[in-house]
Amino acid sequence: MTSTARSLVEVDGVSHSYGGPLVLDHIHLSIDAGSFLGVIGPSGSGKTTLLRLILGSLSPTIGTVNREPNLRVAYVPQVETVNWNFPITVSEVVLMSRPPSIRRPWATESERRDVSEVLEQLGLAGLGDRHIRELSGGQQQRVFLARALHRKPDLLVLDEPTSGVDVRTRHEVVHLLTDLHRAGMAVVLTTHDINGLATHLPRIACVNRELIALGSPRDVLTPQVLERTYGAPMEVLEHGGLLLVTDSPMATS
Amino acid sequence: MNLFEPFQFAFFRNGIIVAVLAGAICGLIGVYVVLRQMSYIGHGLSHSIFGGAAASAVLSVNFYLGAGLWGLLSALMIGRVARRGKIGSDAAIGVITTASFAMGLALSNLFGQAKRSIDAVLFGSILGVGGTDVIAVLGAGVLSVVVIYACYRHLLFATFDPEVANVSGVNVARMEALLMLMLAITILFTMKVMGVLLISAMLVTPAATARMMTNSFARMLTIAPIIGALCGFTGMLLSYHIDVSPGATIILMASTVFLVVFTITGSRGRRNVAGLGHH
Structure with a gap:
């Protein structure tokens, strides 16, 4: 594959061990500016x-x-x-992500304006003084997205952004990330949610210690690749133009 | 009984200034101790410094120099033992600090003439507080405020979310070292009044009380030192009038405030303070 986009991160022949066996083995991966990559794989496969x-x-x-x-x-x-019990408000969380221009604890007028803008962008306007525990699940997820966006990043990295959230929140997160990607931000995320998230992404990496496959969902989500990735037979169906991954009846019988 | 009678004595005026400042510093640093769950480190460090204080008293070495060097040595040894990996840092703290504490007790038994000052270090005393101590505690207080002011956002980020802070360019290891240094300085400069055995309570109680009263980190940093300073003031007065060690009366005042706030704030406060141990 040839690409003219500039590479933000180049993972070149990387293996990693925490002192025991290799958790990742010989990974090659390039993350280009404006790309959107989902990393899937079973628990303990080395995604995080x-x-x-x-x-x-x-x-x-x-x-x-x-x-x-x-x-x-x-x-x-x-x-x-x-x-969630840490004594911190929504604004305090968002503000911490950007180093202060001068060394003082409180926010400047322009910083307060920036925080308000990013909260409004994420539908959290007026919640700045709330404690983070007092928000709904979707709002809580968006607070941490707001903190990340406040840094004005070139690359946004998310670990399981739809884990433990309800369907509505998942839709909100997917739409938001899609909008950010369309606006030119590079996004990399890990997910266990193949049908709710991974099938909607332009590029997927299947990882289980090794990089098993890398490409579009249609190219990558095949029974063979999924079985190598998850170690269990899986079926791929198509419904209304969308891919749907299910456990194989052979595996559950 | 004239409540303000002791103010005619210079030793009491020195003592109450040190107690108020010590209460405020313990409250301030205590916010980080409580939120980072470092109370065991504070407890261990104070016990460890006791060994150095006892050795300083026996050898007639300056208290701050002897106890400070001893504390630094203990902290380095804890780090070295914990880094070996087979022993967790809590076990390393337990082994090294209790050994240091035991040595302090042994010195106390062997050299009877040093017993009086060792008792003062254990339970706190206002008799030995002089002008130098006032300046030392004032210096520790100013240093704590300056460091927290200058590193406020980085310290907050490193305390709330160290992994993301690290990725976002905050030097988390440096912030942790800074907090450990401030904790050691706080213990060293306030233990004369509070006493080794009770200082860890002062590092926890005002901050935990403040946590029940607010959900904002910035407000917690303001409320905890005020509670600490008030407990230092009232505890010292009580200490003089009922002739009990100041460490004990200051902690009793702090515990009383905690109980009152615990009762008034109801389930909200209880949930906040219960959550201090949860991540």
Whole structure:
């Protein structure tokens, strides 16, 4: 595949181990400006490790990860990892993502305006003074997206953005990410949600220790690739032009 | 009984200034201690510093120098033992700080003449508080405020969400080291009045009380030092009038405020304070 887009992150022959067996083995992957990539795979397949290598919070055991100089990355962690009892308001969460221009605790007028803008963009206008626990599930997810967007990133990285959220919130997240991608932002996410999220993305990487397949959902989501990725037989159906992945009846009988 | 009678004595005026400042600093640093669940480290560090305080008293070395160096040595040893990986940091803290505490007790038993100052370190005292201590605590207070002011957002980000903070360009390791240093300085400079055995309570109680009263981090940082300072003031007065160690009366005042706020704020406050241990 040839591409004229500039590469933001280049994962080159990367293997990683936490001291034991390899969690990731010989991964090659390029994340271009304006691309939208979903990483799928079973639990423990190395998806989050791959994200951390892309983010630079982990160094690869073997190989290199090259990031574009001065690349601005924003990360949205799984909502399950957030400490919802921490004494913090919505505005305080959003504000923390951008380093202050001068060393003082409170926000400047322009920073307050920027926070209001990003909250409005995500449908959170008027909720700035609320404690994060006092929001609905969808609003909570969007607060952390707002924090990421406040950094004005070139690359947005999300770990399981639809995990533990209801159907409506999932739709909101998918639409929002699609809009950001259309606006030119590069997006990389991991997901377990093949039908609700992965099939809607332009590019998918199937990972289970190795990079098993990389391409469009139509190219990648085949029974053979899915069985190699998940270690169990799966079927791929088509309904109204959409792909639908299900457990194979052979596996459940 | 004249409530303000003790103010005629210079030692009491020094003592109450130190107690108010110590309460405020403990409240301020306590916010981070409570939210980062570092109370065990604070507890261990204060016990460890006791060994250095006892050795300083026996060897007639300056208290802040001896106890400070001892605390630094303990912190380095905790880090070294924990980094080996086979022993968790909580076990490393338990082993090293209790060993240091035991050594302090042994020195106390072996050298009877040092017993008085060791008792003062254990339970707090206002008798030994002089002008130097007032300046030292004032310096620790100013340093804490300046550091928190200058690093407010980075410290908040590193406390709330260290992984994302790291990715967003915050040097989380440096922020953690800074907090450990401020915690050690706070313990070192306030333990004369509070006492080794009770200082960890002062690092936790005002901050936990403030957590029940607000859902905002910025307001918690304001409320906790005010509670700490008020408890320092009233606790010192009580200490003089009922002739009990100031560490005990200050902590009793803080515990009383906690109970009152716990009762008034009801289920909301209880949920906030219960959530301090949950992530």
